[in-house]
Amino acid sequence: MGDHDVAVLGVGMHPWGKWGRNFVEYGIAAARAALEDAGLEWDDIQFVSGADTIRNGYPGYVSGATFAQALGWQGAPVASSYAACASGATALNAARAQILAGLCDVALVVGADTTPKGFLAPTAGERGDDPDWLRFRLLGATNPTYFALYARRRMELFGATPSDFAKVKVKNAAHGLANPNARYRKAVTEDEVMSSPVVAEPLRLLDICATSDGAAAVVVSSLEYARTRGTTGPVRVAAVSTVTPSFPNRVIEMPEFATDSAAAMPAGPVTFRDVIAQRAYAEAGLGPDDLDVAEVYDLSTALELDWYENIGLCGPGEAEKLVHDGATTVGGRIPVNPSGGLACFGEAVPAQALAQVCEIAWQLRGEAGERQVDGANVGLTVNQGLFGHGSSVILVR
Amino acid sequence: MTPKERVAAVDGWFTLDDADPRLLGNRCTRCGSYFFPKASGFCRNPACDGTDFEEVPLSNRGSVWSFTTNHYAPPAPYVAADPFEPFSVAAVELPREKMVVLGQVADGVDPGSLRVGDEVELVLGTLFEDDDHEYVVWKWKPTEGARSDG
Numbered sequence: 001m002g003d004h005d006v007a008v009l010g011v012g013m014h015p016w017g018k019w020g021r022n023f024v025e026y027g028i029a030a031a032r033a034a035l036e037d038a039g040l041e042w043d044d045i046q047f048v049s050g051a052d053t054i055r056n057g058y059p060g061y062v063s064g065a066t067f068a069q070a071l072g073w074q075g076a077p078v079a080s081s082y083a084a085c086a087s088g089a090t091a092l093n094a095a096r097a098q099i100l101a102g103l104c105d106v107a108l109v110v111g112a113d114t115t116p117k118g119f120l121a122p123t124a125g126e127r128g129d130d131p132d133w134l135r136f137r138l139l140g141a142t143n144p145t146y147f148a149l150y151a152r153r154r155m156e157l158f159g160a161t162p163s164d165f166a167k168v169k170v171k172n173a174a175h176g177l178a179n180p181n182a183r184y185r186k187a188v189t190e191d192e193v194m195s196s197p198v199v200a201e202p203l204r205l206l207d208i209c210a211t212s213d214g215a216a217a218v219v220v221s222s223l224e225y226a227r228t229r230g231t232t233g234p235v236r237v238a239a240v241s242t243v244t245p246s247f248p249n250r251v252i253e254m255p256e257f258a259t260d261s262a263a264a265m266p267a268g269p270v271t272f273r274d275v276i277a278q279r280a281y282a283e284a285g286l287g288p289d290d291l292d293v294a295e296v297y298d299l300s301t302a303l304e305l306d307w308y309e310n311i312g313l314c315g316p317g318e319a320e321k322l323v324h325d326g327a328t329t330v331g332g333r334i335p336v337n338p339s340g341g342l343a344c345f346g347e348a349v350p351a352q353a354l355a356q357v358c359e360i361a362w363q364l365r366g367e368a369g370e371r372q373v374d375g376a377n378v379g380l381t382v383n384q385g386l387f388g389h390g391s392s393v394i395l396v397r
Numbered sequence: 398m399t400p401k402e403r404v405a406a407v408d409g410w411f412t413l414d415d416a417d418p419r420l421l422g423n424r425c426t427r428c429g430s431y432f433f434p435k436a437s438g439f440c441r442n443p444a445c446d447g448t449d450f451e452e453v454p455l456s457n458r459g460s461v462w463s464f465t466t467n468h469y470a471p472p473a474p475y476v477a478a479d480p481f482e483p484f485s486v487a488a489v490e491l492p493r494e495k496m497v498v499l500g501q502v503a504d505g506v507d508p509g510s511l512r513v514g515d516e517v518e519l520v521l522g523t524l525f526e527d528d529d530h531e532y533v534v535w536k537w538k539p540t541e542g543a544r545s546d547g
Contacts, residue, residue, distance in 0.1 A: 118472065119469075119471060119472050121472035121473065122474070126474075128407070131434075133474060134407070135499075136471055136472065136473070136474050136475045137406070137407075137474040137475060137476075138406055138407055138524065138534055139486055139499055139500070139501060140467060140471040140475040140477070140484065140486070140501070141471070141486055141499065142467065142469075142471045142472075144467075145465055145467055145471075145486055148465035149462075149463040149464070149465055149486070149488050150463070151465075152463045152464060152465055152513070153462065153463040153513065156463070156512070156513035156514075157513075197468065198466075198468045199467075199468055199469055200465045200466065200467050200468065201465050201466040201468070201508065202465075203465075247441060247442055247443050248430075248442075248495075248496075250497070252462070252488050252497050252499065256499075257433060257434060257498065257499050258432075258433045258434075258496050258497060258498040258499065259496050259497045259498075260430075260441065260496065261430050261431035261432065261494050261495055261496040262495035262496070263429055263430060263431055263493070263494055263495045263496075264425070264428040264429040264430040264442055264445070265428070265430070265442055265444060
């Protein structure tokens with residue numbers, strides 16, 4: 001058992017969908033579900049860590065306080081974290097640090113979002129010094145534009161095909177069928193993916209995740225606190241990686257116009273996405289061979305294939321074979337996205353990294369129902385937020 | 398009818414010179430790292446404590462790292478043509494600067510003809526227009542004989 005482990009006492013979600021209601025409503029539902037799962041009262045919580053949303057006004061920027069007020073002020077200190085898609089992991093890490101420093105025993109982590117229809121757009125206003133505003137203005141580069149650049153690169157480097165990408169969607173759609181929190185619960189065929197409208201060549205509508213409303217929450221505590229409450233063998237957080245890139249980062253990242261230059265300092269052999277998981281493995285003292293299950297950030301079908309390689313499930317160019325062979329399907333060697341992934345959820349930015357943690361916790365507790373991975377004891381989540389935010393969590397039991 | 402005034406869609410990022418358009422980046426005078434858009438204040442190379450930068454025109458040719466074609470109109474602040482026409486974006490690797498720079502692909506280029514590794518050059522093209530102005534931006538265009546595939 002690692003020195004840095006904390007216990008996951010409870011997890012909870014508000015189902016993903018598209019209702020346009022206030023994000024606080026979703027967040028509170030998830031928080032209450034996590035508290036109930038933990039067998040705790042709101043008054044027991046000693047620290048509240050919110051994952052922010054930038055699309056819902058001021059309350060979204062101070063989400064820790066927003067959720068604390070909505071649950072009823074009870075005096076607990078709060079923190080609010082923003083790290084784009086990685087916000088949930090950053091908020092979890094803030095709570096973990098408080099616990100490991102001995103500043104509190106038990107903390108509540110919450111992320112929730114309400115998203116507009118269509119492409120995620122920059123926040124409003126004329127902002128000529130904001131690269132996120134400028135990439136839309138000068139390039140018309142949406143998020144799927146960047147996903148498509150990676151997908152095309154994969155096709156050119158490894159001979160991947162749109163049919164390979166479609167197989168990822170078919171797998172994830174099948175996984176999500178039995179997930180009550182998923183927004184899309186419908187089987188999808190390869191033909192349906194490949195005949196859906198092209199969004200950003202070579203990616204089609206069904207290759208790209210939607211944007212959703214949703215919320216997820218996690219209650220974490222010290223191992224001692226879990227013991228004194230009589231919780232035996234809890235799921236534990238063995239690692240949280242929130243790394244940033246190393247200069248020079250040679251992969252073009254949202255929302256940048258250019259990569260770093262390697263003219264003065266040569267680039268290292270590994271990419272930023274490789275390091276996100278490597279740092280988590282190092283902290284947990286585990287490696288890819290120890291994994292029983294993984295939740296990876298399938299913003300696009302092609303990106304899920306990249307992640308297989310980034311988290312060490314296979315070598316470069318071998319990911320297509322894994323999905324073809326069913327290795328990453330529930331029942332296979334190393335199931336990936338048993339929840340159905342973003343393909344079935346759509347993205348609710350600050351909630352998504354926490355939703356990944358919820359799914360792994362349920363898997364490790366053997367409570368994932370029809371999508372259960374047999375004998376899952378070690379699981380990893382991985383994701384990346386724009387502006388250089390890594391996110392990976394390893395859970396063990 | 399007076400012709401529309403041609404103006405850069407963003408100030409100081411490129412030269413408005415049709416004969417030899419260049420992206421304007423800068424370079425740390427201490428370590429030689431290039432930046433686009435220009436860095437200021439502090440060199441981003443963690444091994445360098447440089448604070449002075451010189452403006453440099455970037456290489457006007459590079460090779461395609463990847464590319465895509467957008468089939469849906471991006472949201473504002475992009476100003477989409479009406480009716481919307483799909484447009485392509487390329488990520489281009491500059492050999493001297495050892496960096497990849499994004500840009501739209503020049504109008505009239507068949508995206509089906511693009512390949513990773515193709516040589517492209519910098520040109521100027523229209524980003525959008527209003528009643529009085531044509532807003533110009535840099536674009537990437539395949540060079541003659543970019544690829545010898547017959």
